[in-house]
Amino acid sequence: xxxxxxxxxxxxxxxxxxxxxxxxxxxxxxxxxxxxxxxxxxxxxxxxxxxxxxxxxxxxxxxxxxxxxxxxxxxxxxxxxxxxxxxxxxxxxxxxxxxxxxxxxxxxxxxxxxxxxxxxxxxxxxxxxxxxxxxxxxxxxxxxxxxxxxxxxxxxxxxxxxxxxxxxxxxxxxxxxxxxxxxxxxxxxxxxxxxxxxxxxxxxxxxxxxxxxxxxxxxxxxxxxxxxxxxxxxxxxxxxxxxxxxxxxxx
Amino acid sequence: xxxxxxxxxxxxxxxxxxxxxxxxxxxxxxxxxxxxxxxxxxxxxxxxxxxxxxxxxxxxxxxxxxxxxxxxxxxxxxxxxxxxxxxxxxxxxxxxxxxxxxxxxxxxxxxxxxxxxxxxxxxxxxxxxxxxxxxxxxxxxxxxxxxxxxxxxxxxxxxxxxxxxxxxxxxxxxxxxxxxxxxxxxxxxxxxxxxxxxxxxxxxxxxxxxxxxxxxxxxxxxxxxxxxxxxxxxxxxxxxxxxxxxxxxxx
Numbered sequence: 444x445x446x447x448x449x450x451x452x453x454x455x456x457x458x459x460x461x462x463x464x465x466x467x468x469x470x471x472x473x474x475x476x477x478x479x480x481x482x483x484x485x486x487x488x489x490x491x492x493x494x495x496x497x498x499x500x501x502x503x504x505x506x507x508x509x510x511x512x513x514x515x516x517x518x519x520x521x522x523x524x525x526x527x528x529x530x531x532x533x534x535x536x537x538x539x540x541x542x543x544x545x546x547x548x549x550x551x552x553x554x555x556x557x558x559x560x561x562x563x564x565x566x567x568x569x570x571x572x573x574x575x576x577x578x579x580x581x582x583x584x585x586x587x588x589x590x591x592x593x594x595x596x597x598x599x600x601x602x603x604x605x606x607x608x609x610x611x612x613x614x615x616x617x618x619x620x621x622x623x624x625x626x627x628x629x630x631x632x633x634x635x636x637x638x639x640x641x642x643x644x645x646x647x648x649x650x651x652x653x654x655x656x657x658x659x660x661x662x663x664x665x666x667x668x669x670x671x672x673x674x675x676x677x678x679x680x681x682x683x684x685x686x687x688x689x690x691x692x693x694x
Numbered sequence: 695x696x697x698x699x700x701x702x703x704x705x706x707x708x709x710x711x712x713x714x715x716x717x718x719x720x721x722x723x724x725x726x727x728x729x730x731x732x733x734x735x736x737x738x739x740x741x742x743x744x745x746x747x748x749x750x751x752x753x754x755x756x757x758x759x760x761x762x763x764x765x766x767x768x769x770x771x772x773x774x775x776x777x778x779x780x781x782x783x784x785x786x787x788x789x790x791x792x793x794x795x796x797x798x799x800x801x802x803x804x805x806x807x808x809x810x811x812x813x814x815x816x817x818x819x820x821x822x823x824x825x826x827x828x829x830x831x832x833x834x835x836x837x838x839x840x841x842x843x844x845x846x847x848x849x850x851x852x853x854x855x856x857x858x859x860x861x862x863x864x865x866x867x868x869x870x871x872x873x874x875x876x877x878x879x880x881x882x883x884x885x886x887x888x889x890x891x892x893x894x895x896x897x898x899x900x901x902x903x904x905x906x907x908x909x910x911x912x913x914x915x916x917x918x919x920x921x922x923x924x925x926x927x928x929x930x931x932x933x934x935x936x937x938x939x940x941x942x943x944x945x
Contacts (some may be wrong), residue, residue: 464725474715475932481732486876488733626736628942673942681939688932688939691879693925 456484456492457621459526459644466525471557479604487626487642489684492510494649497679498641504671505601505637506653509538512599512619513664516571518546522604523643524558530647532566537654544593545572548586548606579610594618598666603643607631621670622648627680637671640680654655707735707743710777710895715860717776724800727773730855738893739878740935745900748930749892754889755922756852756872757904760789763850763870764915767822769797773855774894776808781898783817788905795844796823799837799857832863845869849917854894854906858882870919872899888922891931 451457463480466472472480490512494502509515516537519531524545535541545558550575559570575588577595586609589595600613603623607630614634622635623646632638639646702708712769714731717723744754760766766789775796783792786792796809810821826839828846839859842848851864854874858881864871865885873886874897874936881888890897 460726460729467725475711477718477725478714478729478732480734481729481734482736482739483732484729485733485736487856488879530826590912598860603774678943681943685936685939688936692929692932 444661449575453492455644456487459642460484463522463525466521469557470554471561472521472525473554475549476520476525476634480522483604483625486627486684489687490625491683491687492642494641494645495683497676497683498639498646499649501637501639501671501676502646502649503653504643504669505639505650506657506677508599508619508621508637508668508671509541509601509654510663511648511668512597512664514540514542514597515540515599515601516544516593516597517574517601518544518594518603518605519558519670520545520547521554521558522549523673526563527603527643528561528565528567530644530651532564534647534651534654535567536653539568542593542597543567543570544590545570546589546594546602546609548609550585550588556632565694574618577610579609579616581615582608587612599668602631602635605631605645607634620670627677627684632677636668636673638673638676640676704743706895709715710893711735714773714776719771719809721805722812723772723776724805725753727771727776731773734855734876734893737878739893741876741931742934742938742939743893745892745896746930746934747891748901748927748934749897750921752888752890753892753897753900754904755920756901757908759850759870759872759888759919759922760792760852760901760905761908761914761921762916763767763848764917765793766791766849766850766852767793767795767844767848768852769795769845769856770800770809770813771796771853771855771894772800772809774804775812778854778894778898779812779816779818781895781902782813785898785902786818786907788902790819793844793848794818794821795841795857796821797840797845797853797860799860801836801839813884830860830863830867832866833859838863850919853882853886854898856882858885861885878928878935883928887919887924889924889927891927 469584470676555573571590571593574592577589578587599619600622610631611634620635621637622631627640629691697740806824810824821842822841827842829838850870852872861882862885871886873882874890875883878891
């Protein structure tokens with residue numbers, strides 16, 4: 444892995460980049476995943492590479508939704524595993540009934556198993572989706588495959604770095620969708636019930652802290668989700684970028 | 695290579711993505727190059743995936759600078775070769791004294807040779823930089839290597855998709871720098887004398903047409919470059935993105 448000085452002003456971003464490049468060489472991440480990471484980097488840069496107040500509010504609400512959910516599932520793809528396997532494990536540790544499912548756009552049995560292995564190594568328990576047993580309506584069959592004990596049963600799905608078609612298919616299947624996506628214009632962010640416009644390596648730990656703080660082991664599982672204004676959250680992110688661009692102009 | 699329907703609204707962008715992913719599998723493009731492509735995609739998307747009037751003016755000026763240049767050199771890295779080898783050949787055909795040099799951030803002899811081969815196959819003549827013979831001051835030695843008959847002698851360098859440190863080192867070496875870079879905030883765009891904020895697959899053909907139209911084989915080589923307001927060009931791009939974000943907001 445490339446060495447980067449921790450004093451570099453963009454250390455965190457460059458470290459993520461090196462981690463993805465490394466995961467690509469090990470076959471965990473596909474070329475399209477690297478390109479997706481670049482798109483995310485661009486938006487994170489435009490957002491100032493920090494979590495906005497609006498994103499923090501969205502994350503706090505996501506913790507309340509996790510409390511209300513009867514069967515919450517977190518969907519993990521190659522990029523999520525490469526960037527945040529430990530953070531996924533920590534969230535599941537704070538919320539043991541959270542199921543974790545490997546869910547790949549470019550699926551091969553070997554890749555699914557390698558991603559599951561990296562999750563288990565990081566401490567995730569009961570990884571689902573390696574041998575999918577159900578299908579999600581409205582998607583090409585190779586992309587529809589889900590786990591009957593995971594996403595198929597979920598009332599709430601957290602989909603970090605997800606593809607727009609799949610986010611939409613999940614909503615159409617009647618599930619609540621929490622997206623973690625840095626691009627406020629992406630279809631994933633646009634169709635999510637609760638879009639968190641933030642970097643996964645910042646958002647997941649914040650979510651874990653909020654879950655640990657709010658819940659104290661007491662989950663209501665009521666299925667009643669407090670209202671969240673997704674449009675306002677996306678507009679906040681767009682406005683933050685506009686402000687940054689305006690400041691960058693020199694005349 | 696992934697098949698994409700030409701009727702898809704983002705066909706050109708998806709096709710570029712597939713081409714890069716394919717080049718990565720052949721070793722032409724490094725993982726960091728794929729991530730860079732993603733960043734470029736994000737900015738192209740924000741710019742509406744078309745050449746702005748301001749970018750077209752910058753390209754027209756670049757054609758005039760090429761006319762004035764005594765020793766113009768175009769620098770090619772893996773992404774440029776994967777995305778636009780044919781376009782590079784066409785520009786050299788319109789301007790035969792344009793030298794083309796392979797110039798890599800992540801250099802291995804095999805990669806340099808593979809890139810040179812793909813350029814030659816596309817019709818580029820006299821590819822330089824495969825066995826670099828000189829160094830550029832102010833860069834770590836593995837990134838400083840240039841060709842004594844290419845960039846080392848150039849008064850004008852075109853650097854598409856270039857790294858910021860190298861763009862700066864070229865300027866410090868007294869060369870005029872024309873950048874082609876979709877991110878108006880990138881250091882490359884910021885240090886260039888003439889930043890073209892446009893996608894390389896659109897900018898290079900436009901430059902070739904402008905060269906063919908303006909020059910008619912008559913190059914002055916005066917070394918006198920007409921004035922260009924780089925700050926205004928970058929501000930135009932930032933403003934175009936701000937406008938697009940403003941329109942995307944729903945309240």
